[in-house]
Amino acid sequence: MAKIKGQTWGTAKCANCLFGRPVTITDDKKKSTKREMCECHVARPTRSGFPIVRLDDYCACHVDAATGERTFAGLAPSSTVNA
Numbered sequence: 001m002a003k004i005k006g007q008t009w010g011t012a013k014c015a016n017c018l019f020g021r022p023v024t025i026t027d028d029k030k031k032s033t034k035r036e037m038c039e040c041h042v043a044r045p046t047r048s049g050f051p052i053v054r055l056d057d058y059c060a061c062h063v064d065a066a067t068g069e070r071t072f073a074g075l076a077p078s079s080t081v082n083a
Contacts, residue, residue: 012071014038015055018063025052 014020019041027033039050042061062071 012058012062012064013055014040014053014057014059014062016065017042017058018065018068019061020053020055020065021050022055023052 015022015038017038017040021039021041023037023039025035025037036055037052038055038057040053040059041050042059043051058071060072063069064071
């Protein structure tokens with residue numbers, strides 16, 4: 001994978017992930033309190049729905065929404081299991 005000048009791994013955030021869905025969370029007690037968060041659709045949903053993460057989080061399963069490229073693929077050698 002070629003790295004473009006000025007490109008950093010810091011661009012791989014949930015807000016830019018193909019599987020991230022931006023949502024607005026409001027506090028039940030204070031209706032004016034709103035937080036911009038992201039639903040992670042890579043993770044399995046729970047009873048409460050998909051896990052909520054910060055927009056600037058990232059994970060090893062990140063897929064760039066613009067290019068479809070797996071950002072962290074190939075960074076570590078794949079493990080082998082000898083049985």
